[in-house]
Amino acid sequence: MPENTRPNPRPGQEHFVAGPDVVQLQVIDSVDTSEAPSSMWRDAWNEMRRRPMFWVSAVMIVVVIIVSIIPGVFTTALPRSGCDLGNAFASPSGEHPFGTNQNGCDIYARTLFGARSSVLVGTLTTTFVVILGTAIGAIAGYYGGWLDTILSRLTDVFFAVPFVLAAIVILSLAEERTELTVAVVLAAFGWTSIARIARGSVLSVKNNEFVTAAKALGMGRFAIMVRHALPNAAAPIIVYATVALGTFIVAEATLTFLGIGLDPSTVSWGGDLSTGQSALRSNPEIMFYPAAALGFTVLGFILLGDVVRDALDPKARKR
Amino acid sequence: MSTTVSLNDAVEQEPERWESQDASTPLLEIKDLHIGFTTGQGVVQAVRGVDLNVYPGQSVAIVGESGSGKSTTAHAIIDLLPGTGKVTGGSIKFGGRELVGLGRRQTEDLRGREIGLVPQDPMSNLNPVWRVGTQIDEALVANGFQGDRAARKARVVELLGEAGLPDAEVRARQYPHEFSGGMRQRALIAIGLASRPKLLIADEPTSALDVTVQKKILDHLEGLTKELGTAVLFITHDLGLAAERAEHLVVMYKGKVVESGPARQILQDPQHEYTRRLVASAPSLASRRIQSAHERGKQTDEQLAAHADETAKAAPDVVVAKDLTKVFRLRGARPGTHTDFTAVDNISFTLPKGRTIALVGESGSGKSTAANMVLGLLEPTSGVVTINDQDMATMSGKQSFAMRRRVQPVFQNPYGSLDPMFSVFSSIEEPLRLHRVGDRKSREVRVRELLDMVSLPQATMRRFPNELSGGQRQRIAIARALALKPEVLVLDEAVSALDVLVQAQILTLLNDLQAELGLSYLFITHDLAVVRQIADLVAVMKDGSIVEHATTDEVFDNPQQEYTRDLLAAIPGASLEIGG
Numbered sequence: 001m002p003e004n005t006r007p008n009p010r011p012g013q014e015h016f017v018a019g020p021d022v023v024q025l026q027v028i029d030s031v032d033t034s035e036a037p038s039s040m041w042r043d044a045w046n047e048m049r050r051r052p053m054f055w056v057s058a059v060m061i062v063v064v065i066i067v068s069i070i071p072g073v074f075t076t077a078l079p080r081s082g083c084d085l086g087n088a089f090a091s092p093s094g095e096h097p098f099g100t101n102q103n104g105c106d107i108y109a110r111t112l113f114g115a116r117s118s119v120l121v122g123t124l125t126t127t128f129v130v131i132l133g134t135a136i137g138a139i140a141g142y143y144g145g146w147l148d149t150i151l152s153r154l155t156d157v158f159f160a161v162p163f164v165l166a167a168i169v170i171l172s173l174a175e176e177r178t179e180l181t182v183a184v185v186l187a188a189f190g191w192t193s194i195a196r197i198a199r200g201s202v203l204s205v206k207n208n209e210f211v212t213a214a215k216a217l218g219m220g221r222f223a224i225m226v227r228h229a230l231p232n233a234a235a236p237i238i239v240y241a242t243v244a245l246g247t248f249i250v251a252e253a254t255l256t257f258l259g260i261g262l263d264p265s266t267v268s269w270g271g272d273l274s275t276g277q278s279a280l281r282s283n284p285e286i287m288f289y290p291a292a293a294l295g296f297t298v299l300g301f302i303l304l305g306d307v308v309r310d311a312l313d314p315k316a317r318k319r
Numbered sequence: 320m321s322t323t324v325s326l327n328d329a330v331e332q333e334p335e336r337w338e339s340q341d342a343s344t345p346l347l348e349i350k351d352l353h354i355g356f357t358t359g360q361g362v363v364q365a366v367r368g369v370d371l372n373v374y375p376g377q378s379v380a381i382v383g384e385s386g387s388g389k390s391t392t393a394h395a396i397i398d399l400l401p402g403t404g405k406v407t408g409g410s411i412k413f414g415g416r417e418l419v420g421l422g423r424r425q426t427e428d429l430r431g432r433e434i435g436l437v438p439q440d441p442m443s444n445l446n447p448v449w450r451v452g453t454q455i456d457e458a459l460v461a462n463g464f465q466g467d468r469a470a471r472k473a474r475v476v477e478l479l480g481e482a483g484l485p486d487a488e489v490r491a492r493q494y495p496h497e498f499s500g501g502m503r504q505r506a507l508i509a510i511g512l513a514s515r516p517k518l519l520i521a522d523e524p525t526s527a528l529d530v531t532v533q534k535k536i537l538d539h540l541e542g543l544t545k546e547l548g549t550a551v552l553f554i555t556h557d558l559g560l561a562a563e564r565a566e567h568l569v570v571m572y573k574g575k576v577v578e579s580g581p582a583r584q585i586l587q588d589p590q591h592e593y594t595r596r597l598v599a600s601a602p603s604l605a606s607r608r609i610q611s612a613h614e615r616g617k618q619t620d621e622q623l624a625a626h627a628d629e630t631a632k633a634a635p636d637v638v639v640a641k642d643l644t645k646v647f648r649l650r651g652a653r654p655g656t657h658t659d660f661t662a663v664d665n666i667s668f669t670l671p672k673g674r675t676i677a678l679v680g681e682s683g684s685g686k687s688t689a690a691n692m693v694l695g696l697l698e699p700t701s702g703v704v705t706i707n708d709q710d711m712a713t714m715s716g717k718q719s720f721a722m723r724r725r726v727q728p729v730f731q732n733p734y735g736s737l738d739p740m741f742s743v744f745s746s747i748e749e750p751l752r753l754h755r756v757g758d759r760k761s762r763e764v765r766v767r768e769l770l771d772m773v774s775l776p777q778a779t780m781r782r783f784p785n786e787l788s789g790g791q792r793q794r795i796a797i798a799r800a801l802a803l804k805p806e807v808l809v810l811d812e813a814v815s816a817l818d819v820l821v822q823a824q825i826l827t828l829l830n831d832l833q834a835e836l837g838l839s840y841l842f843i844t845h846d847l848a849v850v851r852q853i854a855d856l857v858a859v860m861k862d863g864s865i866v867e868h869a870t871t872d873e874v875f876d877n878p879q880q881e882y883t884r885d886l887l888a889a890i891p892g893a894s895l896e897i898g899g
Contacts, residue, residue: 012372015580209730218723
């Protein structure tokens with residue numbers, strides 16, 4: 001114990017000095033070079049792959065994508081030309097694992113072949129929406145001023161248009177309704193949420209000091225937006241896009257079910273749900289399979305979106 | 320001995336409060352406290368074996384840097400550990416009663432009534448949708464105040480008045496946003512003391528406030544608690560503040576007590592190597608040492624001083640700011656109307672080559688606006704900034720792009736000044752690439768060189784900012800600023816957010832770099848204590864104007880303005896005599 005310069009500190013308050021080993025002074029503010037460097041993306045990946053939910057959703061999505069690319073590998077039956085009207089409403093058998101529908105088509109084959117249009121519409125729409133929404137939102141947020149006023153009001157106008165109504169009007173004018181047509185129409189009215197998200201996150205990034213530092217270096221506004229603001233604003237956009245992909249698939253199915261989505265000649269889950277409803281009372285399983293496939297696909301994307309959000313934004317993670 | 324006197328005062332003024340409480344037994348007794356946080360990687364021990372005693376009416380301070388476990392220890396007392404934090408061992412006794420493992424109801428009874436809390440951030444700790452009076456009333460009700468509405472209302476006004484708010488009756492009906500930071504902190508003190516607790520925990524109570532406001536509030540708090548006989552447990556990162564306000568100090572580092580004992584003794588004769596470095600690094604205290612060194616210099620070597628003056632005169636001015644004014648146009652109450660706000664009002668200063676000028680002022684003094692005009696980020700409403708005799712306003716686009724190489728900024732926030740998506744290498748390389756300096760290979764050589772300059776291992780360049788500490792990020796921000804070999808660095812509160820030891824390291828680094836590279840610094844800060852360590856010239860700003868402009872020694876030894884004297888007196892620990 002060192003000497004006390006004061007005569008009588010109270011019990012328990014005597015001068016106490018810990019051993020020298022308590023603080024490793026040379027450690028203060030030293031860089032830990034032992035571990036591999038980790039960028040935000042790598043951290044997010046490490047976080048994600050530890051979660052079982054990631055693998056579950058990834059497997060679901062990979063299955064759907066493989067089926068949509070090469071459905072012929074999994075079945076010998078053909079969804080359209082292989083139909084035999086004389087064999088309608090057949091029960092499941094070795095030849096028809098899910099049975100046949102009211103037109104005598106193999107339900108198993110139709111379910112597999114229907115994946116393609118859903119996945120196509122989903123990915124195309126999401127791609128369009130991300131490009132359009134991010135561009136509009138980022139420019140509005142980063143440039144601000146009158147450009148922001150115009151673009152934000154434009155977003156509000158599109159946001160206010162009833163989605164299904166607009167899609168019905170425009171698609172009824174279309175001569176041919178392919179996956180691309182449907183995707184373009186869905187994207188035309190579906191970009192507003194991404195634009196709002198992009199604007200918000202660019203706004204929150206734009207006042208950071210590294211942006212000011214880039215300005216002080218003489219970097220131009222557009223270059224700063226692309227190099228600094230956008231990459232930092234990407235996380236919430238990616239999260240939203242993952243979930244949105246699922247909802248666009250649902251939207252396509254809804255429109256096709258109503259008869260204004262894909263052409264009836266295209267094999268799709270929405271179309272099969274639509275034709276199956278006439279036999280709902282007697283043979284509900286006809287509707288069950290396309291509905292289950294649709295649910296499976298959408299669930300996969302929504303689960304993935306959840307995991308991605310948790311990984312990219314640790315603050316939103318529930319304890 | 321002042322401490323004993325204050326205790327006796329308390330006993331005399333409110334003897335009935337102490338009948339059951341023997342002044343010779345500790346009010347708060349913490350023994351071998353361990354606190355752990357459960358994370359994905361297992362349990363992290365934040366506090367590892369802390370011992371602490373607080374006697375009735377006594378003021379004790381826990382001092383430590385960020386991550387030392389000081390706040391965690393304090394929060395454990397009233398069971399307010401955040402998230403997954405849990406006491407994993409040891410005991411906390413309050414008035415002889417064990418607090419660890421106490422039920423929720425009993426803990427709630429204890430909070431407020433027996434132990435009050437003044438939280439850190441006055442901006443977020445008052446609910447913006449309720450009137451200030453309502454929030455104090457709430458505290459009274461929660462702590463079982465006996466009396467009807469009218470009595471409570473009277474009590475609220477009384478408490479606010481006691482906390483030093485004039486027109487307490489009017490103030491009680493106002494909302495938090497109508498209060499300044501200092502007034503909010505006073506309201507929080509009123510809430511903390513509403514039920515006359517025996518112990519008040521003050522968690523960095525004034526770290527968000529300007530120094531002059533801080534001093535007033537701490538003076539008031541000291542008087543009030545002394546009068547009421549309340550024991551105070553200060554949590555602070557500021558050794559000077561702790562030594563000035565508490566009689567017993569506990570210095571913590573990484574969850575352990577490094578040194579504890581009587582405040583004066585620790586300050587004057589620190590025993591542990593870590594405490595010694597803390598005392599040496601604390602700017603408020605170190606400034607006194609520099610002063611004594613300066614006085615020694617005067618006595619022994621007047622010629623040297625004269626020589627230094629001569630070189631100062633000979634050095635050409637790199638930056639000249641003349642009659643700078645910046646008026647911001649604020650949106651008025653009605654659409655289409657506007658009001659003018661003069662952020663910087665007709666200021667002039669010069670920065671000689673190889674020197675440092677400090678612009679000092681409290682929040683809202685216009686110092687950062689002035690810095691942004693020098694950086695060319697804001698256009699002055701009137702007046703000119705010349706860099707090497709070139710007027711910034713008349714430069715062509717190409718010239719001003721080239722000029723940007725010569726003036727570079729380092730900002731305050733070590734977490735915001737580096738792009739989290741960029742590796743350290745890309746961050747430092749960016750200025751070189753933008754100004755097309757060299758090829759990829761030579762740029763990498765330069766990045767390695769710059770990392771050496773700021774004393775970071777070259778391996779750091781593959782890392783990302785989230786892997787580095789605040790001090791390391793600030794070093795990288797300095798390296799980036801130096802990449803283009805500028806002549807002037809604008810340091811906007813560049814060390815303000817750092818822990819003292821790291822702050823001292825960065826200041827030393829800046830001093831070394833200045834000597835080595837002949838850099839000129841425009842140093843923007845609210846902290847006069849730091850100024851002493853780095854600046855040659857000081858311009859004190861208040862409400863957009865420069866109120867005093869002189870050499871650092873003149874400003875510190877012989878301040879001409881009342882405001883400068885107030886600022887100097889408000890430096891925590893300025894009044895303490897440091898021996899040894």
